[in-house]
Amino acid sequence: MSDFFLSPVGLQHWLVVSTALFSIGIYGLLTRRNAVGILMAVELLLNSTSLNFVIFNKFATPSAVDGQIMSIFIIAVAAAEVVVGMAIFVTLFKHRKTVDVTSMNLLKN
Amino acid sequence: MDNFVSDILFYVFAAFSISLAMLVVTTRRILRAAVYLMCVLGASAAFFILLGAEFLAGVQILVYIGGIVVLLVFAVMLTRSVDLLEERPTLVRKAIGGLAALSFFGTTALILTSTTFPVLRGGPLPPNNTAALGKKLLDYGSEGFVLPFEIISLLLLTAVIGGIVIARKTSVEKGGN
Numbered sequence: 001m002s003d004f005f006l007s008p009v010g011l012q013h014w015l016v017v018s019t020a021l022f023s024i025g026i027y028g029l030l031t032r033r034n035a036v037g038i039l040m041a042v043e044l045l046l047n048s049t050s051l052n053f054v055i056f057n058k059f060a061t062p063s064a065v066d067g068q069i070m071s072i073f074i075i076a077v078a079a080a081e082v083v084v085g086m087a088i089f090v091t092l093f094k095h096r097k098t099v100d101v102t103s104m105n106l107l108k109n
Numbered sequence: 110m111d112n113f114v115s116d117i118l119f120y121v122f123a124a125f126s127i128s129l130a131m132l133v134v135t136t137r138r139i140l141r142a143a144v145y146l147m148c149v150l151g152a153s154a155a156f157f158i159l160l161g162a163e164f165l166a167g168v169q170i171l172v173y174i175g176g177i178v179v180l181l182v183f184a185v186m187l188t189r190s191v192d193l194l195e196e197r198p199t200l201v202r203k204a205i206g207g208l209a210a211l212s213f214f215g216t217t218a219l220i221l222t223s224t225t226f227p228v229l230r231g232g233p234l235p236p237n238n239t240a241a242l243g244k245k246l247l248d249y250g251s252e253g254f255v256l257p258f259e260i261i262s263l264l265l266l267t268a269v270i271g272g273i274v275i276a277r278k279t280s281v282e283k284g285g286n
Contacts, residue, residue, distance in 0.1 A: 004222065009116045014160075015221045017123045021130050021149075023214035028134030030206035031198040036184045037139055040146050043177065044130055047153050056226075058160045063232030065241045068162050069254050072242070075172050076261045080268035082177045086184040087276035093188040 011059040018055060021048035035089050035099040042085075043078065050074040115159055122159070126152035137195045139185050147178045164239040 004012070021044060028041030050071040057067025089099050096103070126149050133145045150173040157166035198206070235241035249255045 008112060009119045011226055012222045013119065013123075016218050017127065017156075019214055019217045019221065020127050023210040023217075024127070024130040024134055026213055027206045027210035030209055031134065031202050032195075033198065034139055034195050036181060036188060037134075037142060037195065039184070040142055040181060041134055043146060043173075043181075044133065044149065047150060047173070051153055051156055054157055054160050054162050054165060057162070058234075060226055060228055061230040062228070062234055063230050065235060065238070065245055068165050068238075068242055069245055071162075071165055072168060072246075073257060073261055075168060076265060079172055079177055080264055082180050083268045083272040084275070086180055086187075087272040089184055090187050090276045099188045 011055065014055040014059075015052070018048045018051045021051070033100050033102055035085075035092070035101050038101065039082065039085050039089075042081070046074055046078045046081075118155075119159060122152045122155050126156075137197070139195060140182070143178055143182050143185060146181070147174055150174050150178065161234050162238060164242055 025041045025044035025048065028044065029038060032038045032041060053067040053070045053074070055067075057065065057071075061067065092104075093099055129145045129148045129152070133142050133149060136142050136145065150169060154166040154169040154174075157163070157169060245252070246254050246258050
């Protein structure tokens with residue numbers, strides 16, 4: 001473990017940081033009750049994924065930019081996802097006066 | 110010397126973004142979570158610069174910080190989540206979430222640190238990052254990405270129309286104009 005911190009920053013260090021961000025996002029996804037908070041956790045997940053693509057682009061195929069292109073696509077998909085998510089939550093709030101996901105059990109039973 | 114500076118910057122930004130990401134998922138005030146998320150995404154833009162992807166850092170700031178976070182703040186305001194403190198998650202919920210996150214982190218970090226990844230296509234970084242990206246994105250040869258590019262534009266259009274249709278006033282009578 002100590003030589004992990006002493007060695008110069010390489011692929012593994014970057015990957016551990018992006019994994020940490022991803023697992024924090026998973027924690028938020030599972031513990032948040034406000035739907036907008038869940039959307040923020042999803043943003044964390046998507047952001048760490050696009051970071052991962054750029055990391056592998058830098059260290060595995062440094063002469064090409066394919067990973068960065070994937071990252072651009074992820075950013076575009078994240079934007080689309082937030083637009084639709086926000087529209088759904090605003091409509092949901094208009095109808096039910098809450099965005100608490102634990103009270104959204106209309107399809108239960 | 111140059112490597113040393115970038116290593117220090119890496120550790121500083123890593124600590125910054127991980128601690129703020131933890132605040133994003135644990136703070137009880139949702140608007141503060143949005144501000145912390147903005148800082149995390151800014152740190153990610155710094156990561157992109159450290160990784161030599163300047164264009165992506167610009168896109169990150171423009172789209173994520175300028176667009177997505179603002180949209181999230183709008184969502185917070187429109188759903189009146191500002192005035193209410195979120196309830197603390199129950200212990201069971203916390204335990205399940207923490208267990209899932211920690212086990213994912215442990216397994217993945219262990220696998221990643223014990224694997225050596227081969228360099229598939231070595232060589233120097235392309236000198237002009239933005240030009241290389243643009244050429245790749247609009248190249249319709251076997252290595253290009255013009256079809257995903259078009260599909261993404263279609264997806265964005267669909268999302269915009271869908272967002273308007275879902276969130277517009279629903280009191281319009283059926284069959285009425």
